[in-house]
Amino acid sequence: MVQTRTVEIAVGAFVAAGLGALFVLAMKVSSIGALDVADGYELVARFDNVGGLKVRAPVTVGGVKVGRVVAIDYDMDRYEAVVHMRIDRRYDRFPADTSASILTAGLLGEQYVGLEPGGEERYLGDGDEIRLTQSALVLEKIIGQFLYSKAAGGGAK
Amino acid sequence: MGAAAGAEPLWPAGVSGREGAVTAWLQRLGRRGIGFFERLGRGHLFLLRVLAALPAALARPRLLVAQLHAVGVRTLLIIGVSGLFVGMVLGLQGYNTLVDFGAEESLGVVVALSLVRELGPVVSALLFAGRAGSALTAEIGLMKATEQLSGMEMMAVDPLERVVAPRFVAGLVAMPLLAAIFSVVGVYGGWFVGVGLLGVDDGAFWSQMQAQVDLHDDVYNGVVKSLVFGFVASWIALFEGYDAVPTSEGVGRATTRTVVHTALAVLGLDFVLTALMFE
Numbered sequence: 001m002v003q004t005r006t007v008e009i010a011v012g013a014f015v016a017a018g019l020g021a022l023f024v025l026a027m028k029v030s031s032i033g034a035l036d037v038a039d040g041y042e043l044v045a046r047f048d049n050v051g052g053l054k055v056r057a058p059v060t061v062g063g064v065k066v067g068r069v070v071a072i073d074y075d076m077d078r079y080e081a082v083v084h085m086r087i088d089r090r091y092d093r094f095p096a097d098t099s100a101s102i103l104t105a106g107l108l109g110e111q112y113v114g115l116e117p118g119g120e121e122r123y124l125g126d127g128d129e130i131r132l133t134q135s136a137l138v139l140e141k142i143i144g145q146f147l148y149s150k151a152a153g154g155g156a157k
Numbered sequence: 158m159g160a161a162a163g164a165e166p167l168w169p170a171g172v173s174g175r176e177g178a179v180t181a182w183l184q185r186l187g188r189r190g191i192g193f194f195e196r197l198g199r200g201h202l203f204l205l206r207v208l209a210a211l212p213a214a215l216a217r218p219r220l221l222v223a224q225l226h227a228v229g230v231r232t233l234l235i236i237g238v239s240g241l242f243v244g245m246v247l248g249l250q251g252y253n254t255l256v257d258f259g260a261e262e263s264l265g266v267v268v269a270l271s272l273v274r275e276l277g278p279v280v281s282a283l284l285f286a287g288r289a290g291s292a293l294t295a296e297i298g299l300m301k302a303t304e305q306l307s308g309m310e311m312m313a314v315d316p317l318e319r320v321v322a323p324r325f326v327a328g329l330v331a332m333p334l335l336a337a338i339f340s341v342v343g344v345y346g347g348w349f350v351g352v353g354l355l356g357v358d359d360g361a362f363w364s365q366m367q368a369q370v371d372l373h374d375d376v377y378n379g380v381v382k383s384l385v386f387g388f389v390a391s392w393i394a395l396f397e398g399y400d401a402v403p404t405s406e407g408v409g410r411a412t413t414r415t416v417v418h419t420a421l422a423v424l425g426l427d428f429v430l431t432a433l434m435f436e
Contacts, residue, residue, distance in 0.1 A: 007226045018334020021341040022380070028363070029269050029344055030372040058368075126426045 039089045040067060041126040044079040045100040045113070051136025052111050053102055059085045059113045066091040069113060085113060095120040099132035110137060158204055200396045201325035206317055207395065214314075214322030224323045228289045229331035233338070236281055240272075243280060244346025247271055251347070252355050264357050265366035268347030269340075273370060273379045274435070277340035280385035285332060286419035287413050290394035294415040297398030298408035306399075321399065325391045328369055332387025333380050338398050340379070378434045385426060391418045 050072060059067040067087035075082050087094075097118030114129075124130070135154050205310075214220065251267040297320065298305050306316045353356040370376070394415045401411035 002224075008222055010230045011222050011225045014225065014233060014331075017233075018229075018331075018337055021334070021337035022376075023374045024341045025273060025337055026372055027381075028271065029341075029366060030370040030376050051177065056371075 010137065020039070040086045041089065042070070043085045043087055043094075043128060043130055045068075045083050045085065045130040045133050046078070047083060047100075047102060048080060049132050049135040049136045049138060050081045050083060050111075051104075051138055053083065053104055053113070053136065054110070057110065057112050059087065059115065061091070061094075061115045061117065062105060066115070083113065092123070094124045096122040096124055096128070097132065098124060098130055099134065100130045101134035102136035104137070196400070197423070199400060200392075202397050203399060204263060204392055207321055207392075210315065210317040210322040211326065213318040214326055217323070220323040221326055224327035227292070227333060228324065228327045229335065232285060232288045232331070232335060235264070235284055236335045236339050237342050239280065239284055240277075240342035243276055243339075244272065244343030244348075245266060247276075247343065248347035248350030252351055252357065261351075261355075261357050262361035263365055263369075264347065264351045265362035266369040267343075268351070269344050269366045269370050272340040272343040272347075273375050273428070275344045275431075276435040277336045277343065278379055278383040278386055279423060281336040282332065282383065282390055282423045283420055285328075285335060286390050286394070286416050286423070289328065289331075290390050290415050291412045291418050292414045293328075293391070293394040294398040294401070295408055297321070297324075297395060298401035298403070298411050300412040301399065301401060302403040302405070303406055304403075321395050325395055327392070328391025329384070329387045332390065333383040336379065336383035336386075346388070374435070378430075380436070382427065382430050386423050387429060389422050389426060393419045393422060 053069065053072065055069055055072060057069045058065045059069065067085050069083055070086045071084040072080040073084070074080075083100075094115065095118040097120045099116045099118065100110055101114050101116070103114045118132075247268045248264060251264050252261055255261045255263055255267065297306075300316075300320065305318070309316045309319060348362060352359050352362050397411040397415045397418070400409075401407045
């Protein structure tokens with residue numbers, strides 16, 4: 001009987017350790033606890049070009065993560081990309097003239113949405129649209145412009 | 158054959174031994190090929206019978222607990238120690254590579270992704286085959302050799318329900334848990350080397366990991382992988398034991414085959430699963 005009991009205790013401990021490990025994988029190794037914005041409100045921004053922005057990309061203000069991108073659509077009427085962002089409820093007083101731009105973390109890092117608070121006294125609420133936006137910088141375009149201006153400058157000389 | 162023998166003999170009398178050897182070789186090849194398909198078919202029919210016996214096995218949780226102990230608890234030590242060292246090696250190698258690019262803060266991502274996606278499920282399945290699978294084959298093979306299985310049948314006890322199915326369920330349950338433990342221990346091993354010994358920033362290690370490792374894409378798919386491996390490893394081990402030639406030599410061969418076939422199946426399946434999961 002003692003034998004069976006030890007076996008049962010050992011198996012119980014084993015299963016608990018395994019489930020605990022799965023829990024650690026979910027909470028500590030992956031991002032579920034730190035980044036999910038379950039309780040939040042949605043903001044919309046329109047861009048000419050979102051570059052390599054992906055769903056679940058972070059939304060930051062002054063370098064602080066306040067939310068994440070939940071959906072990216074394309075508006076066939078206005079020919080613009082529409083980015084839906086979910087912002088944490090704690091950060092609910094962004095002025096109505098806040099601007100959004102798509103930035104890149106580091107030289108080759110992933111892209112994220114950076115918000116820049118404006119000065120108006122009205123605040124953005126759930127579903128509101130951010131009017132002032134700046135598209136992603138596409139490297140090829142910048143190089144193209146650079147070469148073009150270089151060539152134009154060289155021709156004038 | 159009959160027609161050839163009726164008209165004129167296939168080989169003239171006094172044919173050299175060379176052609177006889179070729180026929181013998183062809184016959185052996187054919188026998189091998191037929192034997193392969195025969196075993197493949199037997200293996201799948203065996204799986205069907207085990208699956209049919211599952212409800213009866215689940216009705217006896219006692220047997221299941223005993224098998225979980227044999228298959229899971231006793232594999233825990235080798236899984237934990239291997240996970241620790243694999244994680245530490247990943248930390249060391251990853252650091253040496255990443256530091257050249259000034260990206261040693263990404264060490265946590267490298268260690269966690271390698272473990273959760275690949276090394277956790279695969280290495281623990283290989284260890285499982287060596288530690289638990291071989292033991293299962295030997296145990297069941299010996300039961301067959303000593304006619305315990307036929308004895309059970311004579312007492313109207315189905316050995317598939319009583320012996321095989323509980324072991325199958327135990328392998329299926331134990332494998333994902335073992336793989337998860339392997340990954341977590343490995344992550345802490347990598348953390349110990351990276352943060353503790355080599356001076357990577359603690360906050361960056363965890364936060365980069367949390368930012369890059371996805372619950373669904375990485376963790377969940379890793380668990381699915383280990384479930385599949387547990388299924389295959391238990392199936393192969395039990396079938397080899399159940400199908401072993403009932404002699405001491407036969408049981409020995411079956412045990413070897415279990416380890417070799419499980420390793421091949423796990424590595425091959427890993428490629429297929431990876432191709433399906435991480436496009």
